[in-house]
Amino acid sequence: MKMTGAQALIKALEMEGTEVMFGLPGGCILPAYDPLLDSSIRHILVRHEQGAGHMAEGYAHVTGRPGVAMVTSGPAATNMVTPLCDAYMDSIPMVCITGQVPTSAIGTDAFQECDTVGITRSVTKHNELVMSAQDLPLAIRQAFHIATTGRPGPTLIDIPKDVLQNSMEWHWPTDAEVIDSLPGYRPTMKGHPRMIKEAARLILESERPILYVGGGVLKARAAEALVELAELTNIHVVTTLMARGAFPDSHPLCLGMPGMHGNATAITAMQQSDLLVALGARFDDRITGKVSSFAQQAKIIHVDIDPAEQGKVRRPDVPIVGDCRLVIEEIVKAIRELLATGSTQADTAVWKSRISGWREQFPLSYEPSEPGEALKPQFCLEALRDSAPPDTILVSGVGQHQMWSSQYWRFDKPYTWVNSGGLGTMGFSVPAAIGAKVGRPDATVWAIDGDGCFQMTAQELVTASTERIPVKVAILNNSYLGMVRQWQEMFYEERYSEVYLSPDTPDFVKWAEAMGCVGIRVDSPEEVQPAIDKANSIDDRPVVVDFRVAASEKVFPMVPAGFGNDDLLLPPSQMARKEFLR
Amino acid sequence: MSVTSTTSQPNYHILSVLVQNRSGVLARVAGLFARRGYNIFSLAVAPTEDEALSRITVVVDVESTPLEQIVKQLFKLIEVVKISELDPRRSVERELLLATVRATCDDRGQVVELANIFEGKILAVGVDAITVSLDGHPDKLDDFEELLRGYGIVELQRTGRVALPKLDREARLRAVKGKVV
Numbered sequence: 001m002k003m004t005g006a007q008a009l010i011k012a013l014e015m016e017g018t019e020v021m022f023g024l025p026g027g028c029i030l031p032a033y034d035p036l037l038d039s040s041i042r043h044i045l046v047r048h049e050q051g052a053g054h055m056a057e058g059y060a061h062v063t064g065r066p067g068v069a070m071v072t073s074g075p076a077a078t079n080m081v082t083p084l085c086d087a088y089m090d091s092i093p094m095v096c097i098t099g100q101v102p103t104s105a106i107g108t109d110a111f112q113e114c115d116t117v118g119i120t121r122s123v124t125k126h127n128e129l130v131m132s133a134q135d136l137p138l139a140i141r142q143a144f145h146i147a148t149t150g151r152p153g154p155t156l157i158d159i160p161k162d163v164l165q166n167s168m169e170w171h172w173p174t175d176a177e178v179i180d181s182l183p184g185y186r187p188t189m190k191g192h193p194r195m196i197k198e199a200a201r202l203i204l205e206s207e208r209p210i211l212y213v214g215g216g217v218l219k220a221r222a223a224e225a226l227v228e229l230a231e232l233t234n235i236h237v238v239t240t241l242m243a244r245g246a247f248p249d250s251h252p253l254c255l256g257m258p259g260m261h262g263n264a265t266a267i268t269a270m271q272q273s274d275l276l277v278a279l280g281a282r283f284d285d286r287i288t289g290k291v292s293s294f295a296q297q298a299k300i301i302h303v304d305i306d307p308a309e310q311g312k313v314r315r316p317d318v319p320i321v322g323d324c325r326l327v328i329e330e331i332v333k334a335i336r337e338l339l340a341t342g343s344t345q346a347d348t349a350v351w352k353s354r355i356s357g358w359r360e361q362f363p364l365s366y367e368p369s370e371p372g373e374a375l376k377p378q379f380c381l382e383a384l385r386d387s388a389p390p391d392t393i394l395v396s397g398v399g400q401h402q403m404w405s406s407q408y409w410r411f412d413k414p415y416t417w418v419n420s421g422g423l424g425t426m427g428f429s430v431p432a433a434i435g436a437k438v439g440r441p442d443a444t445v446w447a448i449d450g451d452g453c454f455q456m457t458a459q460e461l462v463t464a465s466t467e468r469i470p471v472k473v474a475i476l477n478n479s480y481l482g483m484v485r486q487w488q489e490m491f492y493e494e495r496y497s498e499v500y501l502s503p504d505t506p507d508f509v510k511w512a513e514a515m516g517c518v519g520i521r522v523d524s525p526e527e528v529q530p531a532i533d534k535a536n537s538i539d540d541r542p543v544v545v546d547f548r549v550a551a552s553e554k555v556f557p558m559v560p561a562g563f564g565n566d567d568l569l570l571p572p573s574q575m576a577r578k579e580f581l582r
Numbered sequence: 583m584s585v586t587s588t589t590s591q592p593n594y595h596i597l598s599v600l601v602q603n604r605s606g607v608l609a610r611v612a613g614l615f616a617r618r619g620y621n622i623f624s625l626a627v628a629p630t631e632d633e634a635l636s637r638i639t640v641v642v643d644v645e646s647t648p649l650e651q652i653v654k655q656l657f658k659l660i661e662v663v664k665i666s667e668l669d670p671r672r673s674v675e676r677e678l679l680l681a682t683v684r685a686t687c688d689d690r691g692q693v694v695e696l697a698n699i700f701e702g703k704i705l706a707v708g709v710d711a712i713t714v715s716l717d718g719h720p721d722k723l724d725d726f727e728e729l730l731r732g733y734g735i736v737e738l739q740r741t742g743r744v745a746l747p748k749l750d751r752e753a754r755l756r757a758v759k760g761k762v763v
Contacts, residue, residue: 118609121606121609121610122613122614122617125660126660129605130607146660160612182660183602183663184602184657184659184660184661184662184663184664187662241702306658307654307657308651308655308657308658309647310654311650311651312651468713487720
């Protein structure tokens with residue numbers, strides 16, 4: 001069957017199961033937008049290409065399916081660099097299609113030409129400039145295959161305008177053709193049996209074990225297997241920022257988030273453990289603090305599908321390369337076999353009582369506001385959490401509000417938490433929330449944002465209004481770049497440099513209304529609940545709630561950058577009993 | 583005049599990287615080294631007997647970064663098909679050197695003699711300069727270069743080394759593809 005490259009592109013996207021794509025047309029990608037009119041694919045027209053990228057990420061986060069974005073050449077492609085890098089850092093499956101100037105114009109500095117493949121090479125798992133219409137179906141299949149298998153990540157296909165216009169003979173490559181075309185790409189799925197046995201043995205021998213769970217568990221859809229492993233061995237679990245929801249916060253074995261702003265128990269349990277079972281986690285600097293003082297007595301079992309993560313930061317005693325779900329299932333099986341053949345698990349009672357002591361002594365805490373004082377952001381989050389319908393998806397930007405969201409929310413299901421962890425992209429939440437809502441229209445989606453973040457990508461609420469995507473945005477408005485302010489207060493002797501925004505400019509309520517949303521402003525504690533109830537009751541348009549919160553509030557606990565995890569700073573009310581953290 | 587030998591130094595390793603012969607592959611490999619802060623001593627790229635594949639022979643500085651991390655990151659590139667670490671003691675290495683040396687009629691004879699001793703070739707002779715070539719083990723090229731320096735090197739170009747495992751019984755080609763080295 002003869003068709004144009006553009007028709008082949010759209011057909012290939014359909015064949016890959018694409019239901020929705022996020023994008024914005026322009027000169028070079030124009031030919032692809034014509035057959036889109038006749039396609040089953042829903043296209044969401046964004047207001048800025050960065051928004052398309054983050055929407056694709058949000059969609060991928062909550063559905064597990066690759067997010068698809070399509071934009072034109074030049075500035076559109078460069079606007080896509082941030083989302084691509086974000087997806088690369090957080091291993092989000094995403095396929096990006098960019099237009100390119102015609103093949104005859106490549107290299108001539110033509111209008112809206114840029115070296116898209118060159119620019120995005122280091123922020124994609126793979127990218128490709130397709131020079132012939134005939135090659136398009138295979139290129140698209142490869143892009144989806146690479147994005148979704150192994151360690152997931154973003155891929156980009158750059159297509160010159162004439163390649164979209166040229167005629168080709170349709171051919172849909174078989175799985176075997178795709179595999180054969182990528183001789184260097186064979187992700188390891190199954191863990192090494194000897195290593196798995198060794199891991200099982202170490203787990204049973206350990207007196208102070210911790211399951212250190214990262215985002216890879218979610219990518220591998222291993223949440224159920226993880227619960228089985230934790231319950232079988234009765235080992236406590238910490239879930240990193242990228243893994244919130246991978247293990248239910250309501251589970252008695254869940255210790256919550258470790259790391260720079262983790263809770264004291266999760267941080268200390270890792271520090272004091274004799275065995276860290278790292279599952280799809282990468283020993284990020286925000287988790288380890290100073291590496292040389294991180295969990296010094298712990299042996300390490302490191303399960304990761306990416307061999308390059310093994311030994312990158314901390315040398316594992318038992319490296320296991322493989323898919324987290326398959327490996328965890330095998331470890332469970334190996335443990336059951338050991339137990340069945342007479343092995344017993346070491347006594348962890350002392351360890352467990354130490355952990356419960358820490359939990360009792362060092363809960364997350366903040367000072368509630370006195371009457372007449374400004375709202376506390378944590379109070380707003382608690383109210384949002386307690387009023388949230390079941391299965392609510394929480395999306396956050398980057399900064400203080402992100403840490404409070406992770407700390408104070410209760411995540412009981414996987415894929416209900418969407419945030420920018422690795423790259424720390426301010427402005428992530430509004431578009432990512434829109435993408436999440438598109439992927440899960442049945443679920444309530446709350447975006448928690450800062451006033452700084454919101455101003456970076458708020459224009460996408462126009463997209464949400466016009467496309468009828470009713471997300472809810474809670475701005476924790478402290479009129480500061482809050483996290484920077486916190487660092488300047490604590491580490492720069494309160495010398496505040498370029499961190500003050502303005503509480504009243506812009507007027508967030510008017511801005512929300514101008515974008516077709518409902519805008520609500522909240523100044524006092526008694527206004528909090530009615531505002532949340534109203535927001536939760538609106539389901540036909542986006543809602544923005546401007547919570548005016550205390551500017552001086554800081555995120556605790558905190559491990560200052562460059563320090564070890566033993567040097568964590570507790571909330572002021574708990575500092576006096578820090579000695580109990582041993 | 584000192585003669586240096588690098589064969590026994592453990593601070594470099596030779597990686598023989600088999601890649602799909604596609605545009606942009608070299609940029610990917612070079613970009614990865616740059617982005618991750620790895621140092622390259624030399625690099626040589628050429629097609630292999632299979633036209634779908636090219637071989638990149640890269641000599642890497644492993645003082646700054648463990649070889650294992652470099653290999654694993656390289657292997658994450660989709661177009662990298664296979665990576666072999668060649669032990670310098672168990673592989674044959676060759677490199678080509680071209681040099682134009684200042685040589686008037688007084689010392690032209692000495693340069694020619696030097697080239698002959700090293701089994702190099704005289705490529706061009708001018709009034710006050712002479713262009714020579716030498717191929718061989720990089721150490722031999724180092725020695726030659728050092729000796730030429732006394733006459734005054736006008737221009738010099740080396741290709742970077744290429745290498746294959748030795749065929750003798752002790753030859754060990756450690757395939758490190760996707761495994762912990």
